[in-house]
Amino acid sequence: MHNEHSDSHFQLRIDKGEHIEAKDYMPEGYREHLIRQISQHAHSEVIGMQPEGNWITRAPSLRSKQILLAKIQDEGGHGLYLYCAAETLGISRTEMIEHLHTRKAKYSNIFNYPSLNWADIGAIGWLVDGAAIVNQVSLQRTSYGPYSRAMVRICKEESFHQRQGYEIMAKMMGGTKDQKAMAQDAMNRWWWPALMMFDPHDSESPHTSDAVKWRIKRETNDELRQKFIDKTIPQAELIGLTVPDKDIVLDKKTGHYKIGPINWEEFYRVIKGHGPCNKQRLDHHIFYHHTGAWVREAAEAYKAKKAKREIAAV
Amino acid sequence: MKATDNLYNYCLRLGDDALILGHRLSELCSKAPFIEEDLALTNISLDMIGRAQAILKYAAEVGGKNDTEDDLAYRRAEINYYNHLLVEQPNGDFAHTIARQLFLSAFEFYLYGEMEKCHDKTLAAIASKTLKEVRYHLEHASDWTIRLGDGTPESHHRMQNAINELWMYTGELFEMDEVEMTLMRDGIAVDLIPVKTQWYNRIKHVLAEATLVMPEDSYMQTGSRKGVHTEHLGHILAEMQYLQRAYPDAIW
Amino acid sequence: MKALDTQLDLWEVFIQSKSGQPYIHSGSIHASDVKMAMQNARDTYTRRGEGTSIWVVASKNINASNPDDNDMLFDPSNDKIYRHPTFYVMPEGAKNI
Numbered sequence: 001m002h003n004e005h006s007d008s009h010f011q012l013r014i015d016k017g018e019h020i021e022a023k024d025y026m027p028e029g030y031r032e033h034l035i036r037q038i039s040q041h042a043h044s045e046v047i048g049m050q051p052e053g054n055w056i057t058r059a060p061s062l063r064s065k066q067i068l069l070a071k072i073q074d075e076g077g078h079g080l081y082l083y084c085a086a087e088t089l090g091i092s093r094t095e096m097i098e099h100l101h102t103r104k105a106k107y108s109n110i111f112n113y114p115s116l117n118w119a120d121i122g123a124i125g126w127l128v129d130g131a132a133i134v135n136q137v138s139l140q141r142t143s144y145g146p147y148s149r150a151m152v153r154i155c156k157e158e159s160f161h162q163r164q165g166y167e168i169m170a171k172m173m174g175g176t177k178d179q180k181a182m183a184q185d186a187m188n189r190w191w192w193p194a195l196m197m198f199d200p201h202d203s204e205s206p207h208t209s210d211a212v213k214w215r216i217k218r219e220t221n222d223e224l225r226q227k228f229i230d231k232t233i234p235q236a237e238l239i240g241l242t243v244p245d246k247d248i249v250l251d252k253k254t255g256h257y258k259i260g261p262i263n264w265e266e267f268y269r270v271i272k273g274h275g276p277c278n279k280q281r282l283d284h285h286i287f288y289h290h291t292g293a294w295v296r297e298a299a300e301a302y303k304a305k306k307a308k309r310e311i312a313a314v
Numbered sequence: 315m316k317a318t319d320n321l322y323n324y325c326l327r328l329g330d331d332a333l334i335l336g337h338r339l340s341e342l343c344s345k346a347p348f349i350e351e352d353l354a355l356t357n358i359s360l361d362m363i364g365r366a367q368a369i370l371k372y373a374a375e376v377g378g379k380n381d382t383e384d385d386l387a388y389r390r391a392e393i394n395y396y397n398h399l400l401v402e403q404p405n406g407d408f409a410h411t412i413a414r415q416l417f418l419s420a421f422e423f424y425l426y427g428e429m430e431k432c433h434d435k436t437l438a439a440i441a442s443k444t445l446k447e448v449r450y451h452l453e454h455a456s457d458w459t460i461r462l463g464d465g466t467p468e469s470h471h472r473m474q475n476a477i478n479e480l481w482m483y484t485g486e487l488f489e490m491d492e493v494e495m496t497l498m499r500d501g502i503a504v505d506l507i508p509v510k511t512q513w514y515n516r517i518k519h520v521l522a523e524a525t526l527v528m529p530e531d532s533y534m535q536t537g538s539r540k541g542v543h544t545e546h547l548g549h550i551l552a553e554m555q556y557l558q559r560a561y562p563d564a565i566w
Numbered sequence: 567m568k569a570l571d572t573q574l575d576l577w578e579v580f581i582q583s584k585s586g587q588p589y590i591h592s593g594s595i596h597a598s599d600v601k602m603a604m605q606n607a608r609d610t611y612t613r614r615g616e617g618t619s620i621w622v623v624a625s626k627n628i629n630a631s632n633p634d635d636n637d638m639l640f641d642p643s644n645d646k647i648y649r650h651p652t653f654y655v656m657p658e659g660a661k662n663i
């Protein structure tokens with residue numbers, strides 16, 4: 001009989017394409033990797049509510065206000081699904097939030113950039129969600145069952161996000177001179193950070209090899225980035241936006257676009273905390289977490305009182 | 315004054331309540347005590363902005379000036395806004411948010427319950443859709459009032475405080491001026507005298523279960539039926555209308 | 567002294583998408599009591615008309631089978647092929663059976 005609690009048996013299951021469930025045996029490294037990745041993903045969704053939230057109260061029409069609210073609500077919901085998926089691995093939401101606040105856990109660098117004009121809402125939906133969805137579609141097949149199921153639901157819900165972003169961009173590019181300028185300005189600021197969302201080349205990513213072996217990650221960073229570039233550049237051109245990269249060429253043979261060098265120094269600088277909004281984003285989360293503590297305590301106290309009364313009534 | 319002016323005005327009153335409270339709740343996105351509650355508040359906000367859109371669209375139709383619902387939301391000045399003072403009050407702490415919601419949702423629950431039967435087909439249809447949403451808002455706000463009132467000493471104190479502070483804006487909910495009296499005779503506007511009794515009894519019941527004290531009747535603030543507001547509305551509109559005002563030629 | 571933070575209890579949510587359909591696990595939510603759990607499940611998992619009915623169960627009340635028992639629990643049914651209709655040979659031309 002094979003030993004079901006061995007790493008080799010675990011790897012055999014992974015290689016057969018089986019999904020791993022919460023109570024199944026898994027190597028400690030697999031569990032840790034997933035906790036790190038899923039909680040980071042959850043934090044990204046939740047912190048990601050802020051740059052878009054910055055425009056809810058200034059959305060220029062009743063339609064756009066509802067769309068934006070519904071979209072940000074989705075991001076919150078996705079954070080929620082992912083926190084719950086991570087909880088199946090034996091970490092509580094309380095701990096995950098504490099790790100976020102003490103900077104032990106990270107969130108996506110992209111949300112450390114500011115949203116400065118209304119077209120940023122378009123650019124975030126189109127470019128940031130567009131980049132995220134390339135990653136997320138790939139993660140639907142990830143080996144951990146609860147993570148995979150959360151991703152399936154998330155991808156289904158995200159499908160309108162990118163379209164609403166592109167719709168805003170298209171509308172503004174068809175609008176007044178001021179609107180066009182806003183759209184191009186947003187494009188200029190979000191293009192490169194969006195490309196950085198796929199992280200550095202895999203050879204420079206510390207966790208890639210295990211993640212591929214365990215089928216947590218199904219495609220390399222560069223493959224995913226290329227997919228995003230290839231589908232996005234024609235979309236930009238269609239509505240008259242200039243991609244802020246003089247080196248772009250279409251390789252006719254492969255059908256892929258080649259881009260200029262990515263400024264990874266900026267990426268590492270922002271990761272280290274020197275992005276325009278790192279402090280602001282985390283401060284916001286910490287502030288409202290503490291502000292709401294008395295409400296959560298009250299809910300618990302009410303539950304306890306009620307339970308006591310029910311026992312007394314029996 | 316044209317016969318439709320009263321209906322136009324009545325629609326603005328209803329639509330503006332939904333718009334301004336929907337806006338206030340939207341300010342809370344990413345600021346709720348925990349993520350599930352963030353989603354819940356956004357759902358209420360979306361219900362209200364959706365309702366505002368429907369009612370303002372109808373107001374624009376009745377107004378007959380080729381306005382759209384967005385023109386009414388984004389190009390009207392404070393003095394032409396007719397939402398109740400209650401809904402423009404700041405979110406405050408979570409207890410204030412809940413108290414404001416409790417007061418308004420209870421009012422809307424009985425208001426739209428009656429309006430379902432009104433002679434204006436459009437308003438009746440909007441009312442029956444709204445009633446389903448508002449029933450949920452009322453339940454959500456009542457449950458939280460009870461949890462906070464009967465929770466910790468701190469939450470009890472905060473909840474009582476919020477109820478007391480917002481109480482002076484509740485009298486206005488039941489004011490009926492010439493506009494509403496005329497429309498009521500036509501079978502359109504809702505008679506607010508029975509609504510007030512129902513509202514009062516419901517609030518009393520919820521507060522009792524929450525171990526909270528019903529505030530004593532005191533001076534009630536007034537003004538919104540004539541477009542006279544608290545200072546808060548101007549700031550809401552300055553923010554909400556910014557893009558439409560700054561770029562009047564743009565289509566968004 | 568700083569009180570330990572709470573994020574409330576964990577609940578599992580099951581949604582029925584149409585009447586007559588089975589209840590399917592949608593995911594989880596946090597809530598402190600059953601009314602809140604029901605509301606949070608509704609606000610989280612039925613925003614796109616996904617449901618006609620909801621079950622919520624406190625996660626601590628769910629019992630899951632142990633993966634170590636999979637051999638014992640599930641393998642023995644693999645060879646009971648006579649439980650499946652395709653096991654049986656019907657005479658040529660037999661209808662409605």
